[in-house]
Amino acid sequence: MRVNLHGTNACGVACCTKIEHVSVSAGMEMILDDVSLHMHCGETTALIGPNGAGKSTLMRAILGELPHSGDIRFTNAHTTVPIRPVIGYVPQTPRFDPQYPATVCDLFLACTSRYPVWLPCGKKRREWVREGLRMVDVDYTIDRRVGVLSGGELQRVLLALALNPQPQLLLLDEPSSGVDVHGLSMFYETVERVKESADLSVLLISHDPDLVCKYADRVVLINRRVVKSGTPDEVLTSAEYKALLG
Amino acid sequence: MSIRNTAVLGDIMQVWYAIVDLLPFSWAEPGQGLFFKNALLAVLLIAPLFGLLSTMIVNTKMAFFSESLGHGAFTGMVVGTLAGFTEPLWGAVVFSIIFALLVTVTRAKARLSSDTIIGVYSAVSIALGLVLATRGTGLSKLNSLLVGDLMSVRPAELLWAALLLLGVVVYWLIAANKLVTISLHRSIAMSRGIRPVLSELIFSVVVAISVTVAIRWVGMLVINALLILPAAAARNLTGSMGRFTLASVLLALICGIGGCIGAYYIGCAASALIVLCLGGCFGLTMLARVRS
Numbered sequence: 001m002r003v004n005l006h007g008t009n010a011c012g013v014a015c016c017t018k019i020e021h022v023s024v025s026a027g028m029e030m031i032l033d034d035v036s037l038h039m040h041c042g043e044t045t046a047l048i049g050p051n052g053a054g055k056s057t058l059m060r061a062i063l064g065e066l067p068h069s070g071d072i073r074f075t076n077a078h079t080t081v082p083i084r085p086v087i088g089y090v091p092q093t094p095r096f097d098p099q100y101p102a103t104v105c106d107l108f109l110a111c112t113s114r115y116p117v118w119l120p121c122g123k124k125r126r127e128w129v130r131e132g133l134r135m136v137d138v139d140y141t142i143d144r145r146v147g148v149l150s151g152g153e154l155q156r157v158l159l160a161l162a163l164n165p166q167p168q169l170l171l172l173d174e175p176s177s178g179v180d181v182h183g184l185s186m187f188y189e190t191v192e193r194v195k196e197s198a199d200l201s202v203l204l205i206s207h208d209p210d211l212v213c214k215y216a217d218r219v220v221l222i223n224r225r226v227v228k229s230g231t232p233d234e235v236l237t238s239a240e241y242k243a244l245l246g
Numbered sequence: 247m248s249i250r251n252t253a254v255l256g257d258i259m260q261v262w263y264a265i266v267d268l269l270p271f272s273w274a275e276p277g278q279g280l281f282f283k284n285a286l287l288a289v290l291l292i293a294p295l296f297g298l299l300s301t302m303i304v305n306t307k308m309a310f311f312s313e314s315l316g317h318g319a320f321t322g323m324v325v326g327t328l329a330g331f332t333e334p335l336w337g338a339v340v341f342s343i344i345f346a347l348l349v350t351v352t353r354a355k356a357r358l359s360s361d362t363i364i365g366v367y368s369a370v371s372i373a374l375g376l377v378l379a380t381r382g383t384g385l386s387k388l389n390s391l392l393v394g395d396l397m398s399v400r401p402a403e404l405l406w407a408a409l410l411l412l413g414v415v416v417y418w419l420i421a422a423n424k425l426v427t428i429s430l431h432r433s434i435a436m437s438r439g440i441r442p443v444l445s446e447l448i449f450s451v452v453v454a455i456s457v458t459v460a461i462r463w464v465g466m467l468v469i470n471a472l473l474i475l476p477a478a479a480a481r482n483l484t485g486s487m488g489r490f491t492l493a494s495v496l497l498a499l500i501c502g503i504g505g506c507i508g509a510y511y512i513g514c515a516a517s518a519l520i521v522l523c524l525g526g527c528f529g530l531t532m533l534a535r536v537r538s
Contacts (some may be wrong), residue, residue, distance in 0.1 A: 063437050089437035100305065101481055101490035102426060110426040110487075111438055116419050117426055118301075118491035145485045146430065161434070171437075 015041040015076050015199050017085065017169055022070035024054070024061050031057050032068070033225045037203075039218075041168070041237045042195060044202040045233070046216035048209075050244055054224045055205045059171050062203075063089060074168060076199075088162030092177050093155050098147035104157055105142045112164050136160045138188045152183020159187060163194060170194075172204040176211060182222050188215050209236055259401045262287055270396075273510055282510055284399040284509050289502040289520075291407040292460050295414050297498030299453055300477035301491050302380075302422070306429040311349065312453055313470045314368035318345035319458040320466040321375030323391055325527075328378055335406070338458045345371060348452035350447050372466075378435065394465025395505065396516040417452055424486065425449060464517040472498070472517075475524035482531035497527055 019037040023030065032054040039045050047055045061068040074085035102110070102117075108129045110117045115125060128143075133139040136156040141149060149157065155175060162170060170191070176184055192215070195202060207210050212219055212232055219235040221228040221244065228240045237240055266283045273283075293473040303312050319342045326337030349367045353360050373508045379388045390398065428442045435442055457469055464472060480493035505520030512519065 044254065060433075063433070065436050087437060089434065091431065092434050094431055096430065099481060100430065101484050101487060102430065103486045106426070106487040107430060110423040110430075111434065112425065116422050117487045118418070120420055120488060141487075158434070222341075 012172055015074070015168065015201070017201050018071070018073045018075075019058075019062070019072040022058065022072065024057050024066055026066045030224065032061070034070075035222065035226055036070075037220060037226070037229075039169075039201040039203060041199040041201050043217045044191075044195070044204060044215055045218045045220060045221060046212045047203065047205045047220050048207070048212060048235075048241075048245070049222045049227075055222060056173060058222070059089075059173055059203070059205065062169075062171065063087060063156050085168040086165055088167030090155070090158045090162045090170070090172045090175060092174045093158075093179060094155070096147040096149075098145070099146065100147050102146050103143050104133065104138070104146060104149070106150045107146050107157070107162075108161060116180050131159050132164050135163060135194070137147070137186060142173050151181070152187070155179050155183060155187055156190070158234060159190060163246065168199060168201065170200055170202045172202065174205050174207065176206060177209050184211075191215075205211055212236070248373075255401055255405060259284075259404075271507075273507075276320075279401075281397045282506075284401060284404065285396045285506055285516060285533060286503070287404055288396060288399045288463055289506045289516075290499070291404065291411050292456075292463070293494045293498040293502035295407075295411045295456055296460070296472040297454060297476045297495035298414060298418050298473070298491065300473050300498070301480070301494050302425045302429070302449065302454070303473050304477035304481060305444075306425065309474050310337045310364050310368075310471070311450070312457070312473045314349060314364050314371070315342065315346055315450070315454050315457050316461070316466050317368050317372040317375070317468045318342050318349075318454065319461045319469075320391055321345075321371045321378070322458055324375045324379045335459065339455055342454040342458040343451050346450040347447065350443075354443050382421065390462060390465075392466050393515050394461070394463050394468070394517040396463045396509070399463055406459055410456060414452060414456060417448075421445065421448065451492060464520075465515070468517050468521045469523065471521040475521065475528055476501075479524065479528040479531045482528070482535040501527060 001046060007012070007120055017039045019035065022032060022035045024032040035058060037045070043225050047058065049055055049132060057066065060066045074083055075081065076083065105126065106117050109121070109125065113125070130139045130142055133142055138153055138156045138157050138167065141153055172191070175187055179187070182232060191202060202206065204216070213236065216232050219230065219232050220226060221241055223244055227244065228238050229237050263280070263283055266274050266286065268274070273279045319338065322338035322341030322345070323334055325332030325341050329337050331337045347443060349364060352363050352367070353489070356363055401521040424435070424440050424445045427438065427440060429447055434443055453473070461469055476498040477490070478498050480490050484490040484493050501523035502520050505514050505523045509519045510514035
């Protein structure tokens with residue numbers, strides 16, 4: 001379901017994330033220059049741009065990993081008092097050491113629970129993990145070592161993690177790298193399903209124009225600063241897009 | 247230590263000796279070989295401790311870093327002894343903690359490779375320790391710090407080992423999840439509010455304290471093996487954190503006890519024999535893994 005809340009006065013009815021005048025520099029070099037973005041819940045915003053444009057940097061700044069100037073604020077649907085959002089983050093599919101002695105259940109518990117992962121799990125806890133994994137159709141991986149999962153399976157496990165606890169902002173960093181086509185559509189279908197049932201903004205980084213067309217409600221083309229923003233059609237057919245990404 | 251505390255400690259040790267005396271071995275004769283019975287209790291206390299710490303040292307690939315902590319502990323003991331403390335352990339622990347903090351912070355901030363920084367600290371600290379130890383006071387104390395002397399354990403020292411074990415278990419209950427998450431994926435950890443540098447700093451300090459307490463018994467030359475081998479062997483056998491941790495602790499205990507008893511009969515340094523046992527176990531587990 002395509003959503004376009006931009007241009008309407010959606011801030012009063014839907015929750016929103018405002019990224020205002022964010023700049024990140026490394027030494028003398030400006031990696032991000034005065035980037036502003038406005039996302040509403042229920043929307044998927046795609047960040048596109050050439051390599052080195054600062055897309056991952058923006059995501060890391062939102063996560064608080066990098067020092068930055070400017071403001072990142074989130075407001076709930078019915079108030080104007082900004083709060084710190086719960087952020088779910090799905091990184092690019094990492095390469096886990098195949099020998100690392102942790103199962104998917106261990107990873108899930110280590111990330112989401114205070115219960116020591118080296119103690120026996122218990123039925124109730126295990127069921128809870130299984131429920132979380134079932135949301136993204138990977139409950140069958142619960143006892144598999146994290147290092148032996150396929151790219152698609154790992155991507156979905158990380159999505160299950162990112163959705164626990166329920167986030168208000170979901171950051172997806174190039175979900176298509178290293179994942180097969182079938183795994184990818186399952187992944188996005190899950191994101192869409194979750195988006196419909198909860199107050200969730202999705203920000204995704206992608207190099208794939210087809211994906212962007214299919215799943216994004218808004219597209220922001222950045223190259224250190226915001227070059228163009230609008231609907232996928234507007235941005236992908238624009239002169240600026242053609243100049244930067246051919 | 248107060249007279250009352252000494253009496254309590256004496257009682258606890260009597261209970262331990264009574265348990266050991268039940269065993270049908272020549273070293274389990276009542277009233278004899280107390281040095282060996284003390285050593286056995288020391289192994290029972292520090293083996294599980296090292297088994298636990300070993301799991302995350304291996305998972306986070308900190309073997310080289312933990313080697314440098316051994317060097318820092320060695321120098322800390324030398325400094326503590328020379329500074330004239332009645333109990334050099336205090337000075338040693340403080341020195342080791344400062345050392346661990348320095349290395350961790352330098353690694354996080356400096357632009358040199360981690361390897362190089364650790365190498366520099368490692369080399370300089372041991373050189374400092376050797377200069378101080380060999381200057382005038384002679385080499386006699388040096389030997390026990392380098393090779394370790396498990397048979398010289400005193401009951402009062404066992405109390406520190408017991409407290410340390412308790413402390414590490416409590417720490418492991420609180421911090422293990424964070425360390426696992428950080429070692430699997432740093433960005434995910436940060437996205438969940440974990441601060442990797444702080445967690446790693448605390449972990450380094452815990453390892454530094456553990457190494458310092460154990461160094462007189464195990465020796466600087468082999469102490470790092472205790473921090474690597476149990477988990478390295480356990481990794482070949484297991485695929486989940488629960489079983490991995492249990493295997494690491496059990497291997498450390500079995501080889502610890504076996505090595506200690508073996509050293510009694512052979513008449514060699516107990517710590518070195520313990521490490522040989524661990525090495526043997528590692529070889530066997532490797533074979534088992536390759537076969538399956």
